[in-house]
Amino acid sequence: MxxxxxxxxxxxxxxxxxxVILALSQALLAYLFLSHLDYFVQIQSQIAAIPSAPGVTEMIVAPLLGNAAIILLLISPLITMRLMAEERRNQSLPLLTSSPLSAADVIIGKFLGSFAFLLILLLMILLMPLSLLLGSNIDLMQLASGALGLLLLISSFMAIGLFLSSLTRQPAIAAIATFSLLFFLWIVDWAGQSGHDDAGWLGWLSLLKHFEPLLLGELYSADVAYYVIVTVxxxxxxxxxxxxxxxxx
Amino acid sequence: MTKLLEATNLGKNFSQHIAVSDINIHLCRGEVLGFLGPNGAGKSTTMKMLSGNLAPTHGQILINGIDLLEQPKSAKVHMGYLPETPPLYSELTVREFLTFCGRLKQLTKQSLQSAVDKVIERCGLGDVQHRLIGQLSKGFQQRVGIAQAIVHHPAVVILDEPTSGLDPIQIREIRHLIREVADEHSVILSTHILPEVQMLCDRVQIIAHGALLFSDTIDALSTHMHASSVQVQLANAPTVDELSAIDGVVAIQTIADSTFRLHYQPENDPTEQLVSQAVTKGWQLRQLIADTHSLEDVFMKIVQREDASKDA
Structure with missing residues (x-):
């Protein structure tokens, strides 16, 4: 496994x-990081006077991780699409299925492999907010909570992508299907926000809705459970x- | 003899369609079993079932005494499988790929390197071991496929049409390799090429329309293959009457001016007579070919025999 x-x-x-994925997503996020940083430096003197003003963590780290989540949403389908679909198309699946591995071993092995890749990406992203430690204090616990949120988000992205990839032999179809489903789960709570109270369960389905509290440093077991349930x-x-x-x- | 693989009453239905019905297969240590049949006879389906890639509708499969359906993990350790399309990762080098396969098949860290070295040597992959699999010729890819199946030294090796799609030289090399593999492993080989079976196998099973028609040694098959006719070309041909006067000839068919086919009773072979008369009477023998049945003929013959025995 x-x-x-x-x-x-x-x-x-x-x-x-x-x-390419590592380099480009890093470049995009670095740009966003710098513009957030620049904005913060500009208004720092003005908000310093306000009591309980947002600090550097709220102003820079939280938005950065929020953006990172969007970028992960975009690239996850590209990573997961090939997991099973390409194996099918190359007819190399029998190698795994005639080895002493159960179906669960194969799926979990593939899941862990792709998860490890995004973990590397996540660590590289986290280096950026950590670099702020050089000149400022940041709320490490809030950063950790945001990182945990991204971690859970990644695992559910990977699981959804892996499943959809196992349905088809065309990687492109797997990618599009994964992207659509992820995006749908991302925005599904918009209906819930439009004023209908009875649409609350749609909000519960949303990947985003469970990520936001984590970004703010609020760790609810219900949110963690949601991601674990989706992944499993x-x-x-x-x-x-x-x-x-x-x-x- | 210990039976390394034993399949009893194996059958597979795809919804209404019966792909394979009630096949019995057994394989002893050091034996090469040819699994012969025309395209679409159910060969690959059977191979997939034996390798654990497809669950049979009914029946039992024992590999090295372990039930493949009850304990797939421990049974598959004793088995190597090469499907029709070799399962390869084209972006890996040969050595990387075989190391990965060795790990997949639960070789321990200590034995992994030596096992990979050995299999690279056995399959003649030494010169290409650091090249990418995607860049190799089809013959070499097939070798890597075979190497993958034997890297963990399994008791049973299952090869599904290992020579299809190769050129004649590659076919010869692969056959040679299979013969070598057979020295150390028991092999099941599926093919639709009859000479391949005659060259490589000790025993043969013939399958058509999902049912087993014939299961015997290769010698027994040869007698089936032997047609009771001989084709002869004589430059200075005598009349048909003169030829039919030869002892044992029951019928003569004129193929061309100087080419004839002589039919005879199986127990009364006139070939010797024919040759000596050709010499004494100056017929100038150019060609003498003992007719053999093609695989299709053998099928027909075996099918006819089956039908006849049913009627009787």
Whole structure:
């Protein structure tokens, strides 16, 4: 299982895709980071006088991690699309299914491999707010909570993408389907915000709704549970799908 | 003899369609079993079931005494499988790929390197071990596929049409490799090419329309293959009457001016007579070919025999 994850990660880095994604997302976020920083420096003197004014963490770190979430939403489908679909198209899946591995081993191995890649990306993103420590105090606990939020978000992105990738043999279809579903889950609470009280359950479905409190440093077990449930559900669906293929051909 | 693989009453239905029905297969240590059938006969389906990639509708599969359906993980350790399309990652080098396969098949850290070295040597991949799999020729890719199946030294190796899509030289090399593999492993080989089975296998099973028609040694198959006719070309041909006067000839078919096909009773082969008469009477023998049945003929013959025995 870990071997599979390692191989998955290694193969990702053999393709230019991984490097391009790392470089470009880092560049985008660095630009956003700098513009947030610049804005903060500009207005710092004005807000210093206000009591309980937002600090550097609220002004820079939280928006940065919020933007990072959007970028992760955009790139996750590109990472997950190839996991199973490409394996299918190259007809290399029998290698894994005739090895002494269960369907769960295969799926979890692939999940961990892609998860590890985004973990690397996440660590690189976190270096930016951490660099603020050189000249300022930041709320490390709020940063940690935001990072945890991103981590949970990544795991649910990966699980959803992996499941959709296991349904098709065309990576492009997997990518589009994943992107659509992720985006839908992202914006589904807009209906809930439009004033209908009975649409609250839509808000509960939203990936974004559960991420926002974490960004503000509010850690609710319900939010954590939501992401864990999403991840486990889609992983189970993917395992089920793979096993079903063996049974029905 | 210990049975390394034993499949009983194996069957697979795809909804209403019966792909394979009630097949029994057993494989002993050091044996090469040819699994022969025309395209679409259910060969690959059977191979997939034996390798644990497809669950049979009914039946039981034991690999090295372990039930493949009950304990797939421990059974698959004893099995290597090469599907019709070799499952390769084109972006890895040969060595990287085989190391990955070795780990997948639960080789320990200590034995991994030596196992990979050994399999690279056995499959003749030494010169290309640091090249990307995607850049190799199809013959070499097939070798990597075979290497992948034997890297963990399994008891049973299942090869599904290992020579399809290769050029004649590559086919010869791959056959040679399979012969070597067979020295150390028990092999099941599926193919639709009859000479391949004759070259490589000790025992043969013939499948058509999802049912097992024939299961015997390769010698027994040869007798089935032997047609009771001989094709002869004579430059200075005698009349048909003269030819039919030869002892044992029951019928003569004129193919061209100087080419004939002589049919005879299986127990009464006139070839020797024919040759000696050709010499004494100056017929100038140019060509003498003992007819053999093609695979299709053998199928037809075996199918006819089955039908006849049903009627009787």
């Amino acid at each position: 870990l071997n599979l994850a390692r191989n998955e990660l290694y193969r990702l880095f053999l393709s230019p895709l991984a490097w 559900t889609f992983l189970l669906l993917a395992i089920r799908k793979l096993d079903n293929e063996r049974l029905t051909g």
